[in-house]
Amino acid sequence: MEGIAERVTAVHQRITSAATSAGREPAEITLVAVTKTWPPETVLAAYAAGLRHFGENRAEELAEKRPYLESHLGADNAKSITWHLIGTLQSRKTPLAAAHADVFHALDRLKIAHRLARDLVENGRAANPQFTLPIFLEVNVSGETSKSGFDCTRWEEDERQTAVLRAAAAEVTSLPGLSLAGLMTMAPWDAPPEEVRAVFRRTRQLAARLQTDLALPTPLQLSMGMTDDFEIAIEEGATHVRVGRAIFGERP
Numbered sequence: 001m002e003g004i005a006e007r008v009t010a011v012h013q014r015i016t017s018a019a020t021s022a023g024r025e026p027a028e029i030t031l032v033a034v035t036k037t038w039p040p041e042t043v044l045a046a047y048a049a050g051l052r053h054f055g056e057n058r059a060e061e062l063a064e065k066r067p068y069l070e071s072h073l074g075a076d077n078a079k080s081i082t083w084h085l086i087g088t089l090q091s092r093k094t095p096l097a098a099a100h101a102d103v104f105h106a107l108d109r110l111k112i113a114h115r116l117a118r119d120l121v122e123n124g125r126a127a128n129p130q131f132t133l134p135i136f137l138e139v140n141v142s143g144e145t146s147k148s149g150f151d152c153t154r155w156e157e158d159e160r161q162t163a164v165l166r167a168a169a170a171e172v173t174s175l176p177g178l179s180l181a182g183l184m185t186m187a188p189w190d191a192p193p194e195e196v197r198a199v200f201r202r203t204r205q206l207a208a209r210l211q212t213d214l215a216l217p218t219p220l221q222l223s224m225g226m227t228d229d230f231e232i233a234i235e236e237g238a239t240h241v242r243v244g245r246a247i248f249g250e251r252p
């Protein structure tokens with residue numbers, strides 16, 4: 001467990017040098033510590049090491065760990081934590097996500113957005129005028145068929161793909177309790193670095209296109225980069241990196 005603090009320091013240093021070499025401010029980048037499959041005690045250790053953004057890919061696991069940390073840290077301390085749901089959501093799990101997520105990174109179809117909005121109204125979170133659930137639209141630009149997300153594999157040529165994404169972005173913006181945060185993507189598995197970079201770069205360009213087309217007032221954020229590729233992602237504009245193994249080691 002005490003290795004976590006050292007590894008967090010090392011990851012922060014790598015974030016800083018990737019940002020600096022790309023002419024960016026390290027403070028623009030949020031490190032989301034991916035705690036999936038680790039027990040809640042490990043998340044407490046990560047909190048003690050200074051981490052405040054945690055990522056879970058399953059709504060059930062989030063629904064267990066968040067209350068655990070709240071009861072161990074006290075409600076006031078636990079308020080400093082932001083819980084990111086980073087994995088694709090099945091429609092029957094939206095009530096759990098709506099109850100426990102502070103940010104959702106993997107919206108892959110509009111049906112899920114409608115259900116989340118309904119659940120946020122039902123559970124009362126949307127009644128708070130300060131509250132919105134920031135939503136990242138997951139995009140598949142790599143063409144790997146195993147990847148979920150809006151099909152943006154040929155967005156530069158295929159006007160229909162950008163039209164679908166534009167409509168989804170507009171819909172998310174208009175739904176109660178939701179706000180549009182940006183785009184999320186995953187690099188192809190085991191691809192060479194140039195290919196990974198191209199995926200991240202095309203995702204950034206797609207976000208810029210969406211920004212212009214919808215005349216959005218605030219810049220879209222980019223959730224991209226994991227243990228094996230977060231430096232490339234930062235060089236290509238990532239604002240959120242989702243890092244598990246570099247902090248916690250191989251998952252149990």
Ligand SMILES: *Cc1c(COP(=O)(O)O)cnc(C)c1O
Nearest residue numbers: 034057086226227242243244245
């Ligand atoms: C597991 C996971 C990560 C973290 O992966 P590491 O390789 O451990 O850094 C990031 N994003 C998503 C969506 C994940 O499911």
